[in-house]
Amino acid sequence: MSELQNKVKRPPEDPRSTVELFAEALTAENEAVYWSCVHALRRRGGREVYELSASLALSPDSRERELGIRTLAHIELPESVSKDAVEVVLLEVLALESDPKVLVRLAGALDSAGGEKSIPHLIALSRHSDPKVRIEAVCALMSQEETQAVMTRLIELTQDPEGDVRNWATFALAKSDVDTPELRQILLYRTRDENTDARGEAMCGLAYRGDARVVEPLLLSLAGEAGYLSLMAARMIGDPRLYPALQRLRARGTYDAEDLAAALAACRPRKDSI
Numbered sequence: 001m002s003e004l005q006n007k008v009k010r011p012p013e014d015p016r017s018t019v020e021l022f023a024e025a026l027t028a029e030n031e032a033v034y035w036s037c038v039h040a041l042r043r044r045g046g047r048e049v050y051e052l053s054a055s056l057a058l059s060p061d062s063r064e065r066e067l068g069i070r071t072l073a074h075i076e077l078p079e080s081v082s083k084d085a086v087e088v089v090l091l092e093v094l095a096l097e098s099d100p101k102v103l104v105r106l107a108g109a110l111d112s113a114g115g116e117k118s119i120p121h122l123i124a125l126s127r128h129s130d131p132k133v134r135i136e137a138v139c140a141l142m143s144q145e146e147t148q149a150v151m152t153r154l155i156e157l158t159q160d161p162e163g164d165v166r167n168w169a170t171f172a173l174a175k176s177d178v179d180t181p182e183l184r185q186i187l188l189y190r191t192r193d194e195n196t197d198a199r200g201e202a203m204c205g206l207a208y209r210g211d212a213r214v215v216e217p218l219l220l221s222l223a224g225e226a227g228y229l230s231l232m233a234a235r236m237i238g239d240p241r242l243y244p245a246l247q248r249l250r251a252r253g254t255y256d257a258e259d260l261a262a263a264l265a266a267c268r269p270r271k272d273s274i
Contacts, residue, residue, distance in 0.1 A: 014040040018048050022056070025067055038070055045076025050086075057093045066105050069093065073109035086113045094121055100130040107136035111143050119144055123153045131162040138168040146178055155186055163195035170198045174205025184211055191217035200229025207236035215239050222249060231259045238266035 014021065018041065025037035041049050053075060056068030072086050090113060094106050107125050110118045122144070125137035138157055144150050157169035170190050173183060190202035191214070203221065206214035214237055221230040222245035234242050246264050249255050 014044070016040070018044065018052065022052060022067065026063060038067070041071045042074045043076060045078065047078045047080065050075060050078060050081055054089045057089060058096070062099050062102055065093065065097070065099075065102050069102070069105045069109050073105075073112050083113060084115065087115055087118060090114070091117065091121060094125075100128070100133050103128065103130070103133045104136045107133060107140045111136075111140035114140060114144070116145070119147065119150060123149065126153060126157060131160075131165055134160065134162065134165045135168055138165060138172065142168075142172040146176055151176070151178060151183075155183075158186060158190055158198075163193075163198065166190070166193060167195050167198040167201060170205070171201040174201045174208065179209050184209060184213075187211075188213055188217075196225075196227065197229065200227055200233070203233040204229055204236065207233040210237070212237070212239065215241050218242055219245055222246065226255070228256070228259060231255065231263045234263040235259075235266040240267055240269040242267045243269055 016024070021037045021041050021044075025034050025041075028034040028037065041053070049071065053068045053071040056064045057072060059065050059068065069090065072090065075086070077083065077086065087110070090106060090109050094103075094110075097103055097106060103125060107122065110122060114122065118140070122137050122140050126134050126141065128134055128137070134157070138154070141150050141154060151173075154169050154172050158166050158173065160166050160169065170187070170193070174187060176183070184206065187202045187205040188211075191199055191206070193199045193202065199217070199221065203214050203218055207218075214233060218230060218234055218237070218239075219242065222234070222242065226249065231246075234246060243264065246260065246267055250260055250264070
């Protein structure tokens, strides 16, 4: 990338000092002000920002810990500091942390800064009693290598009592490149989930794998309050049996015309199949 492109793409350097940015973020009552400081610190990066962020992450004050963790998550690191070093700091903080709100930030930070060493810790976080912590842990596990331990835990999380956790776990499995009879069976079972999004993700996962068993749950979905995910699954599977149900949706006129048109085109019966 040319120097001119860098100047165009990167916002101007914030005139406030690093210490001023940290201080303003910690006292900000306005979310916009807070995040402007966080983003400025992340862009600035360097040794000073890194060391202050790491120090704050170990502070006894939860607000300071959150700020340190959030800055570390997407910081422009100096050449002398590796991504592995950030992961080590975050895992040190995690070993001492008990506040669910801060644990959510830690899981989010490990989503971007975590590596193989983080996997067992994220699996442990996915068992936390607070559903917000479990949701963030699921999202972080999605960014990790699809090891047996990760996939096993994601499968377990599709049975979580919290619907949003099941949704994210199902989404992770649906988009995975793993394709086994066991995984397909789990996705098929999730097409009956009471959580609408989890059902939709499960149908997309089956359609992505070309599994015709998705047609029956899709027909049920299209007959009711079908959403975007149902139309996406219909487009992916492209089964003519869905065409009449999609036509009835068009008659209702309550769905995104572009999404519905794509699903209809994919499921339109071919002349040679009539």
